[in-house]
Amino acid sequence: MNTKTVNHKAWWLVAPVVVLVAFNAVIPLMTVVNYSVQETFGENVFFFEGVKWFEQILRSPRFHESLQRSLLFTAIVLAIEVPLGVAIALTMPRKGPWVSVCLVLMAMPLLIPWNVVGAMWNILALPDIGLLGHTLNAIGIDYNFTRQPLSAWATLIAMDVWHWTSLVVLLAYAGLSAIPDAYYQAAKIDGASRWAVFRYIQLPKMKRVLTIAILLRFMDSFMIYTEAIVVTGGGPGNSTTVLSIDLVKVALGQFDLGPAAAMSLIYFLIILLLSWIFYTVMTKDEQS
Amino acid sequence: MKRYAWLVPALYIVFVLLPIYWLLNMSFKTTNEILGSFTLWPQEFTLDNYRKIFTDPTWYRGYLNSISYVVINTVLSVTVALPAAYAFSRYRFLGDKHLFFWLLTNRMAPPAVFALPFFQLYSAIGLFDTRLAVALAHCLFNIPLAVWILEGFMSSVPKELDETAFVDGYPFWRFFVRIFIPTIAAGIGVAAFFCFMFSWVELLLAKTLTAVDAKPIAATMTRTASTSGYELGLLAAAGALTIVPGAFVIYFVRNYIAKGFALGRV
Amino acid sequence: MARIGLKNLRHSYREHPAADADWAVKRLDVEWAEGSANALLGPSGCGKTTLLNIISGLLRPTEGAVYFGARDVTAAPPDARNIAQVFQFPVVYDTMSVFDNLAFPLRNRGVPAAQVEKRVREIAALLDLEPMLMQRAAGLTADGKQKISLGRGLVRDDVNVIMFDEPLTVIDPHLKWRLRGKLKELHQRLRPTMIYVTHDQTEALTFADQVLVMNEGTVVQSGTPVELFERPRHTFVGHFIGSPGMNVLPATFDNGVARFAGHVVHIAAPLKVPQDGARLEIGVRPEFVRFAEKGIAVRILKVADSGRYRIVDTMADAEPPATATIIKLLVAEGTALPSGRAFLKFDPAYTQLYVDGWIAG
Numbered sequence: 001m002n003t004k005t006v007n008h009k010a011w012w013l014v015a016p017v018v019v020l021v022a023f024n025a026v027i028p029l030m031t032v033v034n035y036s037v038q039e040t041f042g043e044n045v046f047f048f049e050g051v052k053w054f055e056q057i058l059r060s061p062r063f064h065e066s067l068q069r070s071l072l073f074t075a076i077v078l079a080i081e082v083p084l085g086v087a088i089a090l091t092m093p094r095k096g097p098w099v100s101v102c103l104v105l106m107a108m109p110l111l112i113p114w115n116v117v118g119a120m121w122n123i124l125a126l127p128d129i130g131l132l133g134h135t136l137n138a139i140g141i142d143y144n145f146t147r148q149p150l151s152a153w154a155t156l157i158a159m160d161v162w163h164w165t166s167l168v169v170l171l172a173y174a175g176l177s178a179i180p181d182a183y184y185q186a187a188k189i190d191g192a193s194r195w196a197v198f199r200y201i202q203l204p205k206m207k208r209v210l211t212i213a214i215l216l217r218f219m220d221s222f223m224i225y226t227e228a229i230v231v232t233g234g235g236p237g238n239s240t241t242v243l244s245i246d247l248v249k250v251a252l253g254q255f256d257l258g259p260a261a262a263m264s265l266i267y268f269l270i271i272l273l274l275s276w277i278f279y280t281v282m283t284k285d286e287q288s
Numbered sequence: 289m290k291r292y293a294w295l296v297p298a299l300y301i302v303f304v305l306l307p308i309y310w311l312l313n314m315s316f317k318t319t320n321e322i323l324g325s326f327t328l329w330p331q332e333f334t335l336d337n338y339r340k341i342f343t344d345p346t347w348y349r350g351y352l353n354s355i356s357y358v359v360i361n362t363v364l365s366v367t368v369a370l371p372a373a374y375a376f377s378r379y380r381f382l383g384d385k386h387l388f389f390w391l392l393t394n395r396m397a398p399p400a401v402f403a404l405p406f407f408q409l410y411s412a413i414g415l416f417d418t419r420l421a422v423a424l425a426h427c428l429f430n431i432p433l434a435v436w437i438l439e440g441f442m443s444s445v446p447k448e449l450d451e452t453a454f455v456d457g458y459p460f461w462r463f464f465v466r467i468f469i470p471t472i473a474a475g476i477g478v479a480a481f482f483c484f485m486f487s488w489v490e491l492l493l494a495k496t497l498t499a500v501d502a503k504p505i506a507a508t509m510t511r512t513a514s515t516s517g518y519e520l521g522l523l524a525a526a527g528a529l530t531i532v533p534g535a536f537v538i539y540f541v542r543n544y545i546a547k548g549f550a551l552g553r554v
Numbered sequence: 555m556a557r558i559g560l561k562n563l564r565h566s567y568r569e570h571p572a573a574d575a576d577w578a579v580k581r582l583d584v585e586w587a588e589g590s591a592n593a594l595l596g597p598s599g600c601g602k603t604t605l606l607n608i609i610s611g612l613l614r615p616t617e618g619a620v621y622f623g624a625r626d627v628t629a630a631p632p633d634a635r636n637i638a639q640v641f642q643f644p645v646v647y648d649t650m651s652v653f654d655n656l657a658f659p660l661r662n663r664g665v666p667a668a669q670v671e672k673r674v675r676e677i678a679a680l681l682d683l684e685p686m687l688m689q690r691a692a693g694l695t696a697d698g699k700q701k702i703s704l705g706r707g708l709v710r711d712d713v714n715v716i717m718f719d720e721p722l723t724v725i726d727p728h729l730k731w732r733l734r735g736k737l738k739e740l741h742q743r744l745r746p747t748m749i750y751v752t753h754d755q756t757e758a759l760t761f762a763d764q765v766l767v768m769n770e771g772t773v774v775q776s777g778t779p780v781e782l783f784e785r786p787r788h789t790f791v792g793h794f795i796g797s798p799g800m801n802v803l804p805a806t807f808d809n810g811v812a813r814f815a816g817h818v819v820h821i822a823a824p825l826k827v828p829q830d831g832a833r834l835e836i837g838v839r840p841e842f843v844r845f846a847e848k849g850i851a852v853r854i855l856k857v858a859d860s861g862r863y864r865i866v867d868t869m870a871d872a873e874p875p876a877t878a879t880i881i882k883l884l885v886a887e888g889t890a891l892p893s894g895r896a897f898l899k900f901d902p903a904y905t906q907l908y909v910d911g912w913i914a915g
Contacts, residue, residue, distance in 0.1 A: 004380045013375035014387065016368040017431055024428035025394050028405030084300075091296040104542050105301050108308065111534025113354075113489045115506040116527040120307045123314060123524065131310045134326045162307065165300075182641040185612055190706060191633045191662040200647045223398035226491045230510070244400035251404040252496070264401040271396050 035261035053262035063263065065238075066246040067270075073242055074221045077160050081217060082210070084161070085168025089176055090202070092169075103173075106166045118230025121159040125151075125231070145232065149239035152232045156240055159231055160221065168213045175209030176202060215278055222271055243267055308531065314524035322520050337525035347526065350505035353419055354488070355533065357502070360423035362483040365430040366438075366476060373438035374464070378447065391432035399492045402428070407496050417499040425497055426487045433486065434479040441475025481541050488533065505530055556623040556714040558586040558609065558747060563618030565604055571616070578604045579615075580771040586715075586764070589745040591738075593762035595752060597794070601771040602751045606717055609749065611635050622714050638707020638716045642723045644699030648692035652683055655691050656705045663710075677708045680740065697729045701736075708744070715747040722757060737761060755795050759783075767791050783839075784904060787913045792837050798865060801843065801881050805836040805907065812836060812907050815872035817850045820902040828909040835908040838900045840865065843883035845892060846899035852881065853895050862887055868898065 039049045057063050088106075093099055109117070127133040127144045132155075136143040145151040179201065187197045225244040228234070234241040234249075241249075247267060251260035314322060315337050316330045325331075341347040375381070376388055406425055407416075415421040449471065453463040469476065491506040498504060509526050565579040574580070579601045586592050594602040607613035609620060611632035619628045627635050647655050656674045665673075678684045681701045686694060691702055700721055707716050718737075722730045738761060741748055752758050758765050759779040766776045767790070775787040786792040792800030806813045807828055812821055814836050821836075828834055852868040864885050869878045881898065885891060907914045 004378060006381065007379040008381045010375035010379035010381040010384075013371035014381075017372040017391070017435060018387070020364075020368060020424070020427045021391060021394060021431050024402075024406075024425060025397070027409055028402050031405040031408060032401065088297050088300050091293040093294070093297075100542050102297055102301065104538050105304060106297075107538050108531070108535065109304055111485055111489065111531070111538060113491060113506055113530050115491045115509060116530050119509065119523060119527050120311050123520065124307050124310050129322060129326050131306065131328075162303065166304070169300075180643070182643070182645050185610075185632070186639070186641065186645040186703070186706075188612075188632045189610070189637060189639055190659040192658070193662070196662070200649060204647075204649045219396050223400065225398075225400050226506075244398055247398075247400045248403055248492075251400075252407070257404070260404060264398075267398055268396075268401055271398065272393065275396055 032261045032264050035257045036265055039258050049258065053258045054266070057259060057262045057266060062246070063266075066241055066243045069241065070222055070243040073156070073160075073224070074218060076157055077164075077221045078214065078217055080157070080161050081165045081168050082214060085165050085213070086172045086206070086210070088165070088169045089172035090198070092173060094177070103170070106169055108166075109163050110166055112163075114226035115230050117159065117163050118227040121155060121162070121227075121231045125155045145236075147236050149236060152236060152240050156228060156232060159227060160224070163227065164217060164220070168217065171209050171213040172206060175206040179205045211279070215275060218278060219271060219275060222274075311524050311528055311531075314521055315528045317521050319519060319521050334521075337521045338529075340522060341525055341529065347505075347508060350503055350508035350526075351529065353498075353502050354494075354504040354506075354530075357419040357422040357426070357494070357504070358484055358487045360419065361426045361430060361487045362480050364423060365427055365434045365483045366480050369431055369434035369438055369479065370469070370476075371464075373435050373442055374468070376435065376439045377442040378450065388435075391435055394432050395429050397428070399490070403492060403496045406493060410497050416497060417501050419502045421497045422494045422502065422504070423487075425493045426490060430483045430486055434483055437479040437482065438472070438475050441472045441478070445471055477541065481537065484537060485534075556747065557588045557621075558584075558715055558749070559621035560584045560605075560609070561619050561621065563605075563608065563615055563620070565601075565608060565613070565615045565617070578771055579608070581618075582773050584766065584773065584776070586747060586749065589747055591741045591748045591750070591761060591763050593750045593752060593758035593765045594768060595755060595758040595765055595794070596768035597753055599770075600768040602768050603719060605768075606639075606719055606749065606751050609715070610637050610639050610717055636710070636712045636714045638704075638710070638713050640700065640703045640707065640716070640718045640721045642720045644696055644703055644724070646691040646694075646699045646702045648690070650691055651688055652678070652691050652694070652702060653687045655702050656683075656709050659706050659710050673709050673711075677705050680708070680743070681705050681736070695729075697725045697733055700725065700733065704737075704740075708740070708746075713746060715749060718748070718750040718752075720752050720754075721750075722752075722754075734761060755797075759795070767794065769794075785906065785913070786837065789835060789837060789908050789911045792839070796839060796841075798840055798882050800837050800839045801879070802908070803836045803838075803879050803881065805834040807834055807907070815850060815870040817872075819900060819905060821905050821907055822902040823906070825907055826909070826914045828907075828914055832909045833911070835911075836900075836905060837908055838905040840882040840884045842901040842904040843881065844899050844901070845883075845885070846897050849897040849899040851895065852898055854891075854893065855880065857891065864891075866891065868896070871895075 036053055037048060037050060039047045039052070092102055112120075124130045124132045125145045127137055127146075133143060133145070142148075143151050145155045183201050183205075184197065187201060192200070223244055224242060225248065228240065228242060229245055229248075232240045234245045238246075244267075247260065247263050250256050250263060254260075313329060316333050316335070317327075318332055318334050318336065321327065321330065321332055376384060402425075410416050410421045410425070415424070445468070449467070450463065453467055454460075458467070491504065494504045495507050495510075498507065505526065509523060561583055562581065563579060563583070564577055564581050566577045568576050571577055594605060596602050604613065608615045611627070611630060611634075615628065619626055621627065622635060647658065650658070653674055656677060657670045660670045660673060674687075675684070678687055681704065683698070683701055683705065686698065691699065694702070703721075704716075707713060722733060725733055734757060737748075737750075740746075750758065750761055759782075763778065764776065765779055765782055767774045767782065767788075769788075769790050775782060775791045782791055782795055786795065786800060789800070789802050792802060803814045805819070810825070810827075812819045812825070812834075819836055851871040853871060855867040855869055858865045858867075864887070866883050866885055868881045868883065869875065870881065873879070883898065
């Protein structure tokens with residue numbers, strides 16, 4: 001494609017970006033690292049504590065429970081959203097007036113502020129007066145998301161599926177649109193079945209797009225905060241307290257700077273590690 | 289089987305629209321009606337909730353604040369991203385690959401991790417409770433995104449364009465502004481759209497960095513408490529109004545949505 | 555293999571075609587013999603790809619019928635017509651091996667494994683793909699992938715016609731001639747009916763026994779490469795084929811004699827008398843123009859060297875320079891050239907008269 005010339009003066013072009021991002025990333029990160037290895041008794045009195053906070057967090061059952069909840073949530077949500085998104089993309093019209101309508105309507109959940117998403121589902125799920133809550137109870141399902149952990153989980157998952165599946169749909173749709181007609185024509189001529197077309201043409205050609213979709217969904221669902229806290233508040237009890245909710249509770253609620261900082265770093269590292277693993281596994285084939 | 293394929297997207301769209309419809313439904317009801325009974329459409333249709341929002345400063349200021357910082361952030365992010373993306377696209381320089389990768393990792397940082405440090409940082413520099421603070425904070429993940437998107441579009445523009453302009457005697461900035469930018473106009477549109485989107489919807493940092501003056505609409509909404517039952521109609525109306533800018537933006541870029549997601553890199 | 559026939563065919567992409575220009579393919583009747591190698595030659599937008607898609611069944615014609623042998627297949631979908639098509643860019647199943655790619659059409663039709671194995675190896679040998687049979691198809695070069703595309707068409711022994719839609723477009727120039735040679739060889743060996751669509755005259759003329767030249771949706775001429783070269787029925791064919799193309803000179807006609815720039819031009823074939831007001835032209839290829847002692851007075855403009863011969867551009871004295879047509883002629887290497895002024899003679903056996911573009915003698 002374009003061969004790049006070596007030019008170190010290009011740093012001037014990149015400088016503003018580096019300044020702005022580093023300001024927001026490096027300084028806070030340094031703060032976090034700083035706190036994670038110190039203990040404070042308030043008013044700028046700090047004692048170096050080494051890895052004490054890290055040990056405490058890594059041994060704390062509360063941390064592990066939150067972590068497990070996050071992992072479980074992410075796993076369920078990925079398992080639903082990716083196949084569903086792909087299925088919808090496959091069945092959407094490729095040409096004609098309905099295409100724009102479909103895309104616009106499907107994109108709507110993506111542009112709603114996350115707290116409003118949470119509020120919407122909260123209102124929707126209210127057992128007596130919410131559309132979902134009332135209907136479920138009316139047909140005999142005992143549903144109350146403020147009191148039953150299972151209902152709370154179901155609501156949380158339904159909300160995330162409602163909120164984010166469209167992202168997978170849009171990405172998958174873009175990937176599918178890029179497949180030239182000739183492939184479908186050749187498959188027709190070869191007598192391939194619908195399933196064979198999917199398996200040998202569509203899926204391989206969507207691989208890059210799907211990698212991005214899965215990676216984005218993994219990262220974002222693992223980091224979820226605002227929607228979750230607005231809809232269930234982490235409850236009932238702490239049954240839906242995922243990692244980020246717990247972290248904010250500890251940091252801003254309890255103002256335990258040390259443990260909060262240590263937890264933050266562990267959290268960040270977990271994401272980096274898992275993302276890297278995902279990415280490597282999914283792009284493995286491209287190396288050949 | 290194929291004849292019923294259209295049911296899949298159709299059902300999904302119904303699913304998407306239901307909660308929005310419910311929200312709208314609530315927003316046109318009085319609090320009494322909401323708490324008293326379950327109805328599929330307002331028995332006593334009222335515009336009171338909306339009226340309150342448009343007339344009460346604490347409410348509409350929230351919207352103005354949100355729109356302000358989103359616009360500031362979008363303009364800022366795209367503006368600084370443009371030269372940087374050009375550099376990544378056209379030049380090799382010391383540490384370029386690492387720098388690019390580092391930029392992308394910022395997208396992977398949980399906002400929850402930054403809540404407290406940001407609070408302290410922006411307080412320390414005296415920007416707490418300003419719209420500028422939120423706009424700057426959102427740069428953390430929007431700038432890398434904008435750089436990534438723009439670099440993709442720029443890479444598909446042949447270098448010959450640059451070289452021709454330089455041979456013709458254009459100084460760099462004149463070339464960049466008058467020739468290059470119009471060429472990647474679609475890319476700028478896509479980048480701006482995504483920056484707008486992610487800044488508009490993000491609220492943890494927006495709430496953490498503001499208190500009264502620059503309070504985004506999100507904070508105002510939580511003030512009315514969701515499950516308490518009071519002012520549910522008001523809450524619903526406020527929520528409904530936050531969907532409007534988004535719907536507006538989508539409508540304008542509707543022709544580019546599919547294309548936008550099909551970035552050169554994707 | 556089958557004889558392909560198109561009867562009364564017309565196609566428009568518009569719902570309600572009104573003007574002539576709305577028709578992508580204007581009325582045509584064509585027959586291609588069984589086992590023949592044919593080319594559809596024409597510039598971009600002339601309708602050749604539309605025609606190809608009508609034959610393969612990917613497109614349903616607005617009017618007319620398509621016959622394979624005696625069978626009317628106009629309503630039949632592509633997989634019911636038993637055709638094979640090679641596209642402009644290689645279409646292979648990336649995740650499968652070369653072997654599986656070639657076996658795919660057979661397996662989809664339930665052919666037993668032993669036969670599949672035998673047939674695939676046979677075709678792979680023909681196409682020089684044997685060493686790569688177990689490799690992943692995605693790893694091959696463009697010409698290798700095109701061979702796989704071709705192979706998938708050849709493995710089936712019930713194929714009526716193999717169609718090529720500008721298949722050498724993405725192949726590197728130095729591999730093009732190899733692939734072309736391979737196609738010719740395949741045709742000699744297996745004798746399938748082949749239809750090859752292209753805008754490149756070299757490809758068409760070297761590959762095909764019968765060439766259909768198309769322009770703006772109509773078949774302008776159908777014939778062997780030699781016929782097209784020596785006796786173009788339309789000035790378009792004259793322009794399009796041959797490098798350089800035919801000389802087209804403004805002419806007049808009176809008393810049964812054609813003239814150019816005042817000089818009489820002898821034409822061997824019997825002439826049809828043109829109507830009044832028609833546009834008259836004389837066509838003669840540079841190969842058939844020679845310097846002579848006397849004839850049409852010209853002055854020499856420039857000489858270009860083209861390898862084995864030289865192309866000489868001349869202009870007739872009798873024509874005003876602003877509107878004069880350049881007359882080209884080919885002169886063999888080593889022959890002495892007159893300088894400045896000279897006389898030209900056209901070979902009557904290969905000079906034609908055109909009325910409104912169409913041949914009249």
